[in-house]
Structures are given as C-alpha cells and as structure tokens.
Amino acid sequence: MCRLFGFRSIIQSQVHHSLISAENALEVQSNKHPDGWGVSYYTAGAPHVIRSEKTAVNDNIFKKVSGIVSSETVIAHLRNATLGTVNILNTHPFQYGNWIFAHNGNIKDFAKYRDEIISKISPHLRRFILGTTDSEIIFYFILTKLSEKVELSDRHCDIESLQDAIKRAIKGLTDIIGDYYQSDDGSNTETFLTFIITNGKTMMAHQGGKKLFYSTYKVKCSERDTCPYFSPECEAPTQNGKINHLIFSxxxxxxxxxxxxxxxxQMIGVDQEMNLSIY
Structure with a gap:
C-alpha cells in the first residue's frame, strides 16, 4: 500500500534527509510505491501542496521540492494505487482550506458503500470531492464531523475536538463498512484506516491497521549545543506534555x-503549543 510521512516541529526545519538522503528515505520507498507522490508544507500559515502522478525516485520535481522545503509542518505521501486511476486528482495529500490529509489504506468493497458514505458528508463539503478514491471521501467525512464542533476556517483547533471528530468519523464509517482490518499483513483489498491530518498547527495520526511509527526525541541531537530550543525532551521520551518535534512514518x-x-x-497528536496527546 502507500507510505506516509508527517512532521510537526516547534521550529522550521528541513526534511530533506527524511525525504531524500536517509537510507530508508521516502524517495527510496517509492520504488515499491510508484503511483504518485505529494508533499504539503506550510509557509506564513498557508498550506502549499505539490503533487505528481509520477514515481518519486524518477521525478526531479520531487528532489527539488524536498530540497527546499523548510517548515514547521510537513505531510508527504507515496501512492500505491488500490482504488482510483493513477492521476493527479487521486494523488495525496488532499487539501481543504488549511486542512491537509493523507491516508494509507483502503475501504473493502468501496463501490458498494460509496453512495451511502457520500450521503453523510455535508453538502457544502461534498462538492469539493474531485477524485475517485476512497481516501478523499474519508477526508471529507472527517471534516464533516469536525465542522459540527469547530469552524473549519479557524486557524485554531484544539486537540480534543480533532480527536473527537476522528473518533466519531471512524465510528460512522465502520457502522457502514464494518471494522477495519487489525493486522498489517492483510490483503490490500481489506479495509485500513491509517492516516495523518493537520491544519498546520494541530496534527493527529490514527493507526487503523497499517503500521505507523512515531518519534518525539532523538538518541542524541547533533545540534544540542547550538539549537536555542534544545531541551531535555529532545533526548527523552514524553508520554504527555510539551515536546519539540513529532514525526510520523x-x-x-x-x-x-x-x-x-x-x-x-491509537491516535497521537500535538496541538498548536506542541503538547503531546496519546489516545
């Protein structure tokens, strides 16, 4: 299936190493996930999304974008298509206003449930669905639940409201389609609901069957002697409390x-003050 990467930091940082240079960087992973790529990042509070239906390892634009991105918030995605044709409209991440979403998974027998799921999406949001993937529809299903509690255009969204919206969205979806598969080794035709969502400040990930790892600290930070934001949390685990960075992969x-x-x-996320919450 697909590959996800999410980054949220207290300071603007380059993610070139994770996307390009590391031994297991996303570019390397794209050999097995060839059906498009997307990178979203925030500048001056506004999201920028660049997507392509090409394979990242063969795409010079991916290298160029990855080399210049410096942001407090980044989401990247490599697609291995299970539903929907390989084209730009079906490539993640998806965007609505300040909200960005990327998904690793699938809805089993999606064609059977598509109309019923769409019928429960707010008509205002429904008209922005442009592609044919289940992932985009899941995004707008979550936004529908979130819009019942907060104004989607508001730059502030507390972590509890986002967690509650995701929880209600997953309950609403699984009431229609059945539960998601609990093991990563299931067939690609099974239902998986692993995803990352952010508005640039608040970010949350859900592990819905497909593996997802997170990191909030380093073994030893190479910039510990020069970084003005260095703190004990940078080199020690934190279950709940303030952190300096959160990465999903x-x-x-x-x-x-x-x-x-x-x-x-499990759901894990940070609010705009970089307070870690684990649900």
Whole structure:
C-alpha cells in the first residue's frame, strides 16, 4: 500500500534527509510505491501542496521540492494505487482550506458503500470531492464531523475536538463498512484506516491497521549545543506534555530519531503549543 510521512516541529526545519538522503528515505520507498507522490508544507500559515502522478525516485520535481522545503509542518505521501486511476486528482495529500490529509489504506468493497458514505458528508463539503478514491471521501467525512464542533476556517483547533471528530468519523464509517482490518499483513483489498491530518498547527495520526511509527526525541541531537530550543525532551521520551518535534512514518527512517510503533486504534497528536496527546 502507500507510505506516509508527517512532521510537526516547534521550529522550521528541513526534511530533506527524511525525504531524500536517509537510507530508508521516502524517495527510496517509492520504488515499491510508484503511483504518485505529494508533499504539503506550510509557509506564513498557508498550506502549499505539490503533487505528481509520477514515481518519486524518477521525478526531479520531487528532489527539488524536498530540497527546499523548510517548515514547521510537513505531510508527504507515496501512492500505491488500490482504488482510483493513477492521476493527479487521486494523488495525496488532499487539501481543504488549511486542512491537509493523507491516508494509507483502503475501504473493502468501496463501490458498494460509496453512495451511502457520500450521503453523510455535508453538502457544502461534498462538492469539493474531485477524485475517485476512497481516501478523499474519508477526508471529507472527517471534516464533516469536525465542522459540527469547530469552524473549519479557524486557524485554531484544539486537540480534543480533532480527536473527537476522528473518533466519531471512524465510528460512522465502520457502522457502514464494518471494522477495519487489525493486522498489517492483510490483503490490500481489506479495509485500513491509517492516516495523518493537520491544519498546520494541530496534527493527529490514527493507526487503523497499517503500521505507523512515531518519534518525539532523538538518541542524541547533533545540534544540542547550538539549537536555542534544545531541551531535555529532545533526548527523552514524553508520554504527555510539551515536546519539540513529532514525526510520523510508515517505516522507521534511519538517523538519530527513536521510533515507536503505534498500536492499532491509537491516535497521537500535538496541538498548536506542541503538547503531546496519546489516545
């Protein structure tokens, strides 16, 4: 299936190493996930999304984008198509306003449930669905639940509201399609709901069957003596409380970061003040 990468930091940082240079960088992973790529990042509070239906390892644009991106918030995605044709409209991440979403998974027998799922999406949001993937529809299903509690155009979204919206969205979806598959080794035709969503400040990931790892600290930060934001949390685990960075990846990326596997059904995220929450 697909590969996800999410990054949220207290300071603007380049993610070139994770996307290009590391031994297991996303570019390397694209050999097995060839059906398009997308990178989203935030500048001056506004999201920028660049997508292509090409394979990242063969695409000079991917290298160029990855080399210049410096942001507090980044989401990247490599697609291995299971539903929907290989084209730009079906490539992740998806965007609505400040909200960005990328998914690793599939809805089993999607054609059977598509109309019923769409019928439960807000008509205002429904008209922005442009592609043919289940992933884009899941995004707008979540936004529908979120819009019941917060104004989607508001730059502030508290972590509890986002967690509650995701929880209600997953409940609403699984009431229609059945539960998602609990093991990563299931067939690609099974239902998986692993994804990352952010508005640039608040970010949350859900482990819905497909593996996802997270990191909040490094074994030893190479910039510990020069970084003005260095703190004990940069080199020590934090269960709940303030952190300096949060990274999600479908596979551990070689480097200084310490990677922890998320549990099935677990949600992990940070708010705009970089307070870590684990549900």
């Amino acid at each position: 479908s596979e551990p990326i070689h480097g200084d970061n310490t990677w922890i596997p998320m549990e099935v059904g």
